[in-house]
Amino acid sequence: MSTILSVSGLRVSYGRIEAVRGVDLSVGTGEFVGIIGSNGAGKTSMLRAVTGVVRPAAGSVTFDGADATGLKSHQMVARGLAMVPEGRMVFADQSVRDNLVLGAYSRIASDPRGVEEDIEKTLGMFPRLRERIGQQAGTLSGGEQQMLAIARGLLSRPRLLIIDELSLGLAPKILDMLFPVLTELNRQGLSILLVEQMASYALAVTHRTYVMENGRVLFDGPSAELAGDDRVLDAYLGRRTRH
Numbered sequence: 001m002s003t004i005l006s007v008s009g010l011r012v013s014y015g016r017i018e019a020v021r022g023v024d025l026s027v028g029t030g031e032f033v034g035i036i037g038s039n040g041a042g043k044t045s046m047l048r049a050v051t052g053v054v055r056p057a058a059g060s061v062t063f064d065g066a067d068a069t070g071l072k073s074h075q076m077v078a079r080g081l082a083m084v085p086e087g088r089m090v091f092a093d094q095s096v097r098d099n100l101v102l103g104a105y106s107r108i109a110s111d112p113r114g115v116e117e118d119i120e121k122t123l124g125m126f127p128r129l130r131e132r133i134g135q136q137a138g139t140l141s142g143g144e145q146q147m148l149a150i151a152r153g154l155l156s157r158p159r160l161l162i163i164d165e166l167s168l169g170l171a172p173k174i175l176d177m178l179f180p181v182l183t184e185l186n187r188q189g190l191s192i193l194l195v196e197q198m199a200s201y202a203l204a205v206t207h208r209t210y211v212m213e214n215g216r217v218l219f220d221g222p223s224a225e226l227a228g229d230d231r232v233l234d235a236y237l238g239r240r241t242r243h
Protein backbone atom coordinates (compact mmCIF):
# COMPACT_ATOMS: atom_id res chain seq x y z
CA MET A 1 0.00 0.00 0.00
CA SER A 2 1.36 3.46 -0.79
CA THR A 3 1.28 6.13 1.87
CA ILE A 4 -0.80 9.30 1.53
CA LEU A 5 0.24 10.86 4.85
CA SER A 6 3.26 10.28 6.96
CA VAL A 7 4.22 12.19 10.07
CA SER A 8 7.60 11.79 11.74
CA GLY A 9 8.90 13.11 15.04
CA LEU A 10 6.19 15.76 15.14
CA ARG A 11 6.24 18.23 18.00
CA VAL A 12 3.81 21.05 18.73
CA SER A 13 4.28 23.63 21.48
CA TYR A 14 2.18 26.50 22.73
CA GLY A 15 4.73 28.61 24.52
CA ARG A 16 6.02 26.35 27.30
CA ILE A 17 3.26 23.78 26.89
CA GLU A 18 4.38 20.78 24.85
CA ALA A 19 1.13 19.44 23.39
CA VAL A 20 2.70 16.97 20.93
CA ARG A 21 6.01 15.37 21.90
CA GLY A 22 7.33 13.41 18.96
CA VAL A 23 4.56 11.63 17.05
CA ASP A 24 5.11 9.13 14.22
CA LEU A 25 2.02 8.17 12.27
CA SER A 26 0.97 7.22 8.77
CA VAL A 27 -2.13 6.75 6.66
CA GLY A 28 -1.99 4.41 3.70
CA THR A 29 -3.69 5.34 0.44
CA GLY A 30 -7.27 4.16 0.76
CA GLU A 31 -6.89 3.43 4.44
CA PHE A 32 -9.33 4.47 7.20
CA VAL A 33 -7.29 5.29 10.28
CA GLY A 34 -8.51 6.29 13.73
CA ILE A 35 -6.90 8.12 16.63
CA ILE A 36 -8.26 7.73 20.15
CA GLY A 37 -7.05 9.11 23.46
CA SER A 38 -8.34 11.07 26.42
CA ASN A 39 -8.83 14.83 26.73
CA GLY A 40 -5.68 16.83 26.25
CA ALA A 41 -3.75 13.94 24.66
CA GLY A 42 -2.65 16.23 21.84
CA LYS A 43 -4.88 14.86 19.08
CA THR A 44 -6.19 18.20 17.86
CA SER A 45 -2.77 19.83 18.14
CA MET A 46 -1.26 17.06 16.03
CA LEU A 47 -3.95 17.53 13.37
CA ARG A 48 -3.45 21.30 13.44
CA ALA A 49 0.23 20.83 12.65
CA VAL A 50 -0.54 18.35 9.86
CA THR A 51 -3.14 20.61 8.25
CA GLY A 52 -1.09 23.79 8.48
CA VAL A 53 -3.09 25.62 11.17
CA VAL A 54 -0.02 25.73 13.43
CA ARG A 55 3.65 25.26 12.59
CA PRO A 56 5.25 22.19 14.11
CA ALA A 57 8.11 22.90 16.50
CA ALA A 58 9.93 19.87 15.07
CA GLY A 59 9.42 16.87 12.85
CA SER A 60 8.15 16.40 9.32
CA VAL A 61 4.93 15.91 7.40
CA THR A 62 4.93 14.11 4.07
CA PHE A 63 1.79 14.24 1.95
CA ASP A 64 1.43 12.13 -1.17
CA GLY A 65 5.16 11.53 -1.37
CA ALA A 66 6.18 15.18 -1.10
CA ASP A 67 7.42 17.16 1.89
CA ALA A 68 4.57 19.25 3.29
CA THR A 69 6.13 20.36 6.58
CA GLY A 70 5.02 23.86 7.58
CA LEU A 71 2.73 24.42 4.60
CA LYS A 72 -0.27 26.69 5.17
CA SER A 73 -3.82 25.31 5.32
CA HIS A 74 -4.79 26.54 1.84
CA GLN A 75 -1.67 24.89 0.41
CA MET A 76 -2.61 21.59 2.04
CA VAL A 77 -6.14 21.89 0.65
CA ALA A 78 -4.66 22.50 -2.80
CA ARG A 79 -2.59 19.31 -2.44
CA GLY A 80 -5.67 17.28 -1.61
CA LEU A 81 -6.15 17.33 2.14
CA ALA A 82 -9.42 18.48 3.69
CA MET A 83 -10.03 19.00 7.41
CA VAL A 84 -13.32 18.91 9.29
CA PRO A 85 -12.31 20.75 12.46
CA GLU A 86 -13.35 20.06 16.03
CA GLY A 87 -16.61 21.96 16.57
CA ARG A 88 -17.41 21.94 12.81
CA MET A 89 -16.88 25.68 12.25
CA VAL A 90 -19.55 26.16 9.60
CA PHE A 91 -20.23 29.74 8.54
CA ALA A 92 -23.32 30.28 10.71
CA ASP A 93 -24.74 33.31 8.89
CA GLN A 94 -24.27 31.83 5.40
CA SER A 95 -26.70 29.46 3.73
CA VAL A 96 -26.04 25.74 3.46
CA ARG A 97 -25.40 26.20 -0.25
CA ASP A 98 -22.93 29.05 0.29
CA ASN A 99 -21.05 26.95 2.85
CA LEU A 100 -20.72 24.20 0.25
CA VAL A 101 -19.58 26.63 -2.45
CA LEU A 102 -16.97 28.01 -0.03
CA GLY A 103 -15.57 24.49 0.28
CA ALA A 104 -14.85 24.64 -3.44
CA TYR A 105 -13.48 28.20 -3.48
CA SER A 106 -10.28 27.25 -5.27
CA ARG A 107 -12.09 26.04 -8.41
CA ILE A 108 -15.49 27.77 -8.37
CA ALA A 109 -14.31 30.31 -10.97
CA SER A 110 -12.69 27.79 -13.30
CA ASP A 111 -15.14 24.90 -12.95
CA PRO A 112 -18.62 26.07 -11.85
CA ARG A 113 -20.34 23.07 -13.46
CA GLY A 114 -18.04 20.59 -11.77
CA VAL A 115 -18.75 22.30 -8.46
CA GLU A 116 -22.52 22.06 -9.06
CA GLU A 117 -22.15 18.35 -9.83
CA ASP A 118 -20.15 17.82 -6.65
CA ILE A 119 -22.75 19.72 -4.61
CA GLU A 120 -25.44 17.43 -6.08
CA LYS A 121 -23.36 14.40 -5.15
CA THR A 122 -22.90 15.48 -1.54
CA LEU A 123 -26.61 16.36 -1.25
CA GLY A 124 -27.34 12.82 -2.42
CA MET A 125 -25.21 11.59 0.46
CA PHE A 126 -26.87 13.92 2.97
CA PRO A 127 -30.53 14.39 1.96
CA ARG A 128 -31.15 16.42 5.12
CA LEU A 129 -28.89 19.13 3.72
CA ARG A 130 -30.90 19.28 0.50
CA GLU A 131 -34.03 19.99 2.53
CA ARG A 132 -32.20 22.86 4.22
CA ILE A 133 -30.17 24.14 1.29
CA GLY A 134 -31.34 27.78 1.60
CA GLN A 135 -31.30 27.90 5.40
CA GLN A 136 -28.60 29.71 7.39
CA ALA A 137 -26.12 27.11 8.63
CA GLY A 138 -26.40 28.46 12.18
CA THR A 139 -30.02 27.27 12.35
CA LEU A 140 -29.09 23.62 11.66
CA SER A 141 -28.95 20.97 14.38
CA GLY A 142 -25.53 19.77 15.54
CA GLY A 143 -25.83 16.64 13.42
CA GLU A 144 -26.78 18.61 10.33
CA GLN A 145 -23.87 21.00 10.91
CA GLN A 146 -21.53 18.01 11.08
CA MET A 147 -22.98 16.73 7.78
CA LEU A 148 -22.42 20.19 6.30
CA ALA A 149 -18.85 20.34 7.58
CA ILE A 150 -18.09 16.96 5.98
CA ALA A 151 -19.83 17.92 2.75
CA ARG A 152 -17.95 21.22 2.63
CA GLY A 153 -14.69 19.32 3.09
CA LEU A 154 -15.58 16.99 0.22
CA LEU A 155 -16.19 19.96 -2.08
CA SER A 156 -12.42 20.53 -2.26
CA ARG A 157 -12.14 17.03 -3.80
CA PRO A 158 -9.71 15.75 -1.18
CA ARG A 159 -7.77 12.51 -1.33
CA LEU A 160 -7.38 12.55 2.43
CA LEU A 161 -10.21 13.67 4.70
CA ILE A 162 -9.30 14.46 8.30
CA ILE A 163 -12.10 14.69 10.86
CA ASP A 164 -11.62 15.88 14.44
CA GLU A 165 -14.28 14.54 16.85
CA LEU A 166 -17.08 13.46 14.57
CA SER A 167 -19.36 12.48 17.45
CA LEU A 168 -18.93 15.55 19.66
CA GLY A 169 -22.32 16.41 21.15
CA LEU A 170 -24.28 14.21 18.75
CA ALA A 171 -26.96 11.66 19.59
CA PRO A 172 -26.34 7.96 18.84
CA LYS A 173 -29.14 8.08 16.26
CA ILE A 174 -27.21 10.71 14.25
CA LEU A 175 -23.94 8.80 14.63
CA ASP A 176 -25.57 5.65 13.26
CA MET A 177 -26.27 7.73 10.17
CA LEU A 178 -22.90 9.52 9.90
CA PHE A 179 -20.46 6.65 10.40
CA PRO A 180 -21.81 4.58 7.46
CA VAL A 181 -21.33 7.61 5.18
CA LEU A 182 -17.64 7.66 6.12
CA THR A 183 -17.38 3.93 5.52
CA GLU A 184 -18.94 4.39 2.09
CA LEU A 185 -16.64 7.31 1.20
CA ASN A 186 -13.67 5.17 2.21
CA ARG A 187 -15.00 2.26 0.14
CA GLN A 188 -15.07 4.63 -2.83
CA GLY A 189 -11.35 5.25 -2.34
CA LEU A 190 -11.10 8.24 -0.01
CA SER A 191 -8.40 7.96 2.66
CA ILE A 192 -9.70 9.05 6.07
CA LEU A 193 -8.02 10.01 9.34
CA LEU A 194 -10.58 10.23 12.16
CA VAL A 195 -9.95 11.51 15.66
CA GLU A 196 -12.74 10.19 17.82
CA GLN A 197 -13.48 10.21 21.52
CA MET A 198 -16.13 7.49 21.20
CA ALA A 199 -13.60 4.70 20.92
CA SER A 200 -16.18 1.98 20.33
CA TYR A 201 -17.45 3.73 17.18
CA ALA A 202 -13.96 4.50 15.89
CA LEU A 203 -12.70 0.95 16.42
CA ALA A 204 -15.75 -0.44 14.63
CA VAL A 205 -15.32 1.56 11.41
CA THR A 206 -11.56 2.06 11.01
CA HIS A 207 -8.91 -0.33 9.72
CA ARG A 208 -6.18 0.75 12.09
CA THR A 209 -6.06 2.87 15.24
CA TYR A 210 -3.47 4.92 17.09
CA VAL A 211 -3.80 5.48 20.82
CA MET A 212 -2.42 8.85 21.96
CA GLU A 213 -1.72 10.04 25.48
CA ASN A 214 0.34 12.96 26.80
CA GLY A 215 1.44 14.11 23.38
CA ARG A 216 2.69 10.69 22.29
CA VAL A 217 1.49 7.58 20.49
CA LEU A 218 1.28 4.82 23.07
CA PHE A 219 0.63 2.06 20.55
CA ASP A 220 -1.24 1.33 17.35
CA GLY A 221 -2.63 -1.70 15.60
CA PRO A 222 -5.50 -3.14 13.56
CA SER A 223 -8.74 -1.74 15.03
CA ALA A 224 -10.33 -5.18 15.27
CA GLU A 225 -7.44 -6.36 17.45
CA LEU A 226 -7.36 -3.26 19.62
CA ALA A 227 -11.09 -3.61 20.29
CA GLY A 228 -10.18 -6.73 22.28
CA ASP A 229 -6.90 -5.43 23.72
CA ASP A 230 -6.80 -5.19 27.53
CA ARG A 231 -5.16 -1.75 27.46
CA VAL A 232 -7.95 -0.37 25.25
CA LEU A 233 -10.73 -2.16 27.11
CA ASP A 234 -9.55 -0.74 30.42
CA ALA A 235 -8.87 2.84 29.41
CA TYR A 236 -11.27 3.61 26.57
CA LEU A 237 -14.06 1.04 26.40
CA GLY A 238 -14.59 -0.02 29.98
CA ARG A 239 -14.84 -3.67 30.91
CA ARG A 240 -18.57 -3.62 30.24
CA THR A 241 -17.93 -4.54 26.60
CA ARG A 242 -16.24 -7.78 27.62
CA HIS A 243 -18.33 -10.89 27.74
Ligand SMILES: Nc1ncnc2c1ncn2[C@@H]1O[C@H](COP(=O)(O)OP(=O)(O)OP(=O)(O)O)[C@@H](O)[C@H]1O
Pocket residue numbers: 014017018019037038039040041042043044045046086197
Ligand atom coordinates in the same frame (compact mmCIF):
# COMPACT_ATOMS: atom_id res chain seq x y z
N1 LIG B 1 -4.17 27.14 21.80
C1 LIG B 1 -3.61 26.56 22.88
N2 LIG B 1 -2.83 27.24 23.73
C2 LIG B 1 -2.27 26.63 24.81
N3 LIG B 1 -2.41 25.34 25.10
C3 LIG B 1 -3.18 24.60 24.29
C4 LIG B 1 -3.84 25.15 23.13
N4 LIG B 1 -4.55 24.17 22.53
C5 LIG B 1 -4.33 23.07 23.27
N5 LIG B 1 -3.53 23.31 24.31
C6 LIG B 1 -3.05 22.33 25.31
O1 LIG B 1 -2.35 21.31 24.62
C7 LIG B 1 -2.65 20.03 25.14
C8 LIG B 1 -3.25 19.15 24.05
O2 LIG B 1 -4.52 19.68 23.67
P1 LIG B 1 -5.30 19.14 22.40
O3 LIG B 1 -6.48 20.03 22.23
O4 LIG B 1 -4.37 19.00 21.26
O5 LIG B 1 -5.74 17.71 22.90
P2 LIG B 1 -6.89 16.74 22.38
O6 LIG B 1 -6.33 15.38 22.45
O7 LIG B 1 -7.40 17.21 21.08
O8 LIG B 1 -8.00 16.92 23.51
P3 LIG B 1 -9.61 16.85 23.41
O9 LIG B 1 -9.95 15.40 23.51
O10 LIG B 1 -10.06 17.61 24.61
O11 LIG B 1 -10.04 17.47 22.13
C9 LIG B 1 -3.58 20.27 26.33
O12 LIG B 1 -2.80 20.31 27.48
C10 LIG B 1 -4.18 21.63 26.02
O13 LIG B 1 -4.55 22.28 27.21
Ligand SMILES: [Mg+2]
Pocket residue numbers: 043044045086164165
Ligand atom coordinates in the same frame (compact mmCIF):
# COMPACT_ATOMS: atom_id res chain seq x y z
MG1 LIG C 1 -9.27 17.75 20.42
